[in-house]
Amino acid sequence: MADQRLIKQINRARILDAIRLNSPISRSQIAVRVDLDRKSITNLISELIDEGLVVEVGKRRTEKGRPLTLLQLDGREHWVLGISLAENRVSGQIMDLYGHAAQVCAHPFALDSGLGAIMEVVLATYAELKADAPGRAVGVGLAVPGILDPGTSVVHRSVNIPALNGINIRAAVEAFIPEPVFVEEATRAKTLAEKWFGVGREVASFASVDLGIGIGAGLVHNRQLHGDGIQFAGELGHIIIEPGGAPCRCGHHGCLEAYVSDRVLLERINRSESKKWRDLRSVDASRPRVATVLREAGYRVGLALAYLVNIVGPPVLVLNGDLMQFADLVLPEVERGIAAGALPACAERVRVLRSELEEAAALGAGTRVLSEYFEVKGHYWV
Template sequence: MKVTTTGDLTLIKKINTSIVLEAVLKQAPLSRAQISELTGLNKATVSNLVQDLIDSDLVVEIGPGESSGGRKPVMLLFNGMAGYAVGIDLGVNYIRGVLADLEGNVVAELQRSLKKHQLEFTLKELIQCIHELIGKAPASPYGIVGIGIGVPGIVDDQGSILFAPNLEWQHVELQHMLEEEFKLPVTIDNEANAGAQGEQKYGTGRGIAHQIYVSVGIGIGTGIILNKELYKGATGFSGELGHLSIEYNGKPCRCGNEGCWELYASENALLEQAAPLGFDNLEDLLDAAEAGNEEVRALFYKIGEYMGAGISNIVNVFNPDVVIIGNRMSRAKTWLEEAVQSSVTRRTLPYHRERLRILFAELQDQSAVRGAAYYAISKFFTKIKTG
C-alpha cells in the first residue's frame, strides 16, 4: 500500500528547508558539506535546498572557504538585506523607532517626544514615524516584511491594548488599525516583553536560560524568560510586576491599586522627587549627578533601593540566573547599581542570590525597539519556513 503523497513530500521539503535555513542563520558562514554534517541531511538534498534558498534571495554565496584537502568549498551566508522590518517602542512620553535588516542590524532610527496621550494624536504621530522609517528602506527582494510594536500596557493575542494606565488607554485595537493603514503584518506586545526579547536576542541576555528583564521608564514592566522562552502566563498577561504592592497603605496608582512598585522606583518617581530641586527631566539629572551634585546622587540612590526591593520579590519568586535592568533608567547605572545590589542582598533568600547576577541592559533604552523589530523578523521567518 502506497502511503507517501505529494502533500507528504511537500511538507518534508518545507521542514528540511527550515532546517537548512536555521543552520545558515545560526552558524554561517557554512559550506554545503558542513550543512549536511550539521543537519544529517544528505548532500544532494542540501544542495537542492540551498539552491532554492539562493533563488529566493535568502542565501548568498560569498566565495571559497578553507580546503580540507580537495577543492575549496563555496561558503554561504544568510542575506540579511533581503528585507527590512520596522520596530517601534511606544513610550508614555516618546516614540522610538528603528528600521532593521533581517539579521536585526539597525539601518535607520528616529525618536520624537510625545507631549500628549490622546489616542488620535498619538496614533497620528505613530503612523508618521512608521511611514518615515519605511521611506528609509533600501530596495530589497522582500521589502518591508512587517512591523513590531512594544507598548506600555496589557495586550491580548489579537494585538489590542486592553489597558495602558500610564497612557490612559483602554481597548484600543492597535494591530487592526495599523494593518489597515500599512497592509503589512503587525505584531503588538507589551514593551517589557519586547525589551526582554531584544536583550535575549541582541544584548546582555544572549545564551542565558532564565532571565527577568525589568523595564524602568515612566512606569515599570517586566519580561520573563524561562528556559529561553518568553513566559506570558495563562492568558498572555504576565509581567505586570510594576504593580506589585510594596507599600500596604501606599500612594494610589492609575491601575486602581495602592502602593505599586513603579510609584517608588520608576523614572516618574525620580522626577517627582527631583522637582523641588528644579529638575524636570532625566537627562539634566544624569548631567547633574555626573557633575557631582550630591543631592541628585542621593535621589538616584534612594530610587535604586526601591528598585532593589521589587527585584528582591522577583528573585525570591522566579530564582533567575540574571535580572536585567533596562529602558531609560538603565542610563543611570553608575548612580543606581550600588543601591540596587545592596537592597537585593539584604532582602533575598541566600540560596536564590548565590549565583544571581544583576545586570544593566547592553542595549540601554534600545532593548524594546530592537525586540519589537525582532517580532516582525521572527514572524517573517515563520512564514518562510512554513510556506
C-alpha cells in the first residue's frame, strides 16, 4: 500500500507550488491546477494557513455566487538567507518564499585568505542581511565550492580555496548562525537557481555551466538535480583538454581550468597588454589581443563541453560567470568548440545560452532552503 504520509507530503508540495506560481489564487483555481479532490485541498490549505506558510489576502468578486478568497505565500515569518562563499568574495541575499530578493550584498576578500579571515566575511555578510531582513529568517543556505560530503558538510577538497580543506563548513558557520543551515556545493546551487528562476522555467533538462575562478557544471534531468547523495559531479574544470599541458592547481596537467579560469585569463590578458585590470569583468575586449584571449577561452570551454554533450546530451547548456560579459565574442567560439569535439548529431541538438541571472550563487544558496518547503526529496521536484 502506498505510503499515505508520503502522498500527503507530495500533495502539500504541489499545492504550495501552485500558490507560488499563481499568487494570488483561490482554492478552486488551485483545485484545477493540482487535480485533487476539494476536501483534500481544503484540509491541506487549512494546515498551511495554521503553520503560517500561506495567508488569505482578500477576496475576488465573481459573476455569480460568493466572492473567492485569495491565497498567497507568507511574507512576514518566512524569509530565507542565501550566502555564497566564492574564491575571492562572499555574496548574499535575503529573499521571500517566491525568491524575490529584498536585499543583496557582496564583500570581496583576498584570494588565498586564511580560514579565519574568510569566516569573518561570511559572518559580516550574514549579520548585514539579518539586520535588513523584512521578516523572520527561517533558514540559511550556504554555497561552497569544492568536493563536499553531502551528509557531514565536510569539504574534502576545494582546489581554489585550500583554507576550506578538511573543514566541517556547517559546524563552522553554525557557531554564529542560529537558524537551520543548509550547505550546497556552489555549482549545484547555481544550477538550482537556473532551475527555479532562470532557463529551467522553460526546459525540464539542461546543464548549467559555471565559468569563474573555478569551473563546474550542474545537470538537471526532468527537473531533478543530478548528484544527490554523491560527493562530486560536474567537475568540468578538471577535464583534460591538453594532455601534458599547463599545470593545474589540482595537481594534474592540461585541465580546462588551467587555461580558462578567470584567474588565468586575467593574468594572461594583463601580461599581453602590460595592464593591471583587477578582474575579468573590467578588461577592454575591444583590444585585439584581449579579444583573442577571450575567443580562445570560449573555444576551449566548447572542447570540454563536447564531452558533456556526447555523454549526457543536455538539450540546453546555460553558461554563467564573468566570461559571459563578453558573450558576443565567446559564445560563437563555445559552439565552434562543441562542434569540433562532439558527434555532429549530438552537437546539433544543443542550444547554448547565456544565463540571465544576477548573483546566481547567492540566489541558488537561498533556493536550497526553499527546496525544503517546495520539494519532496526523491519524489517531487519543482
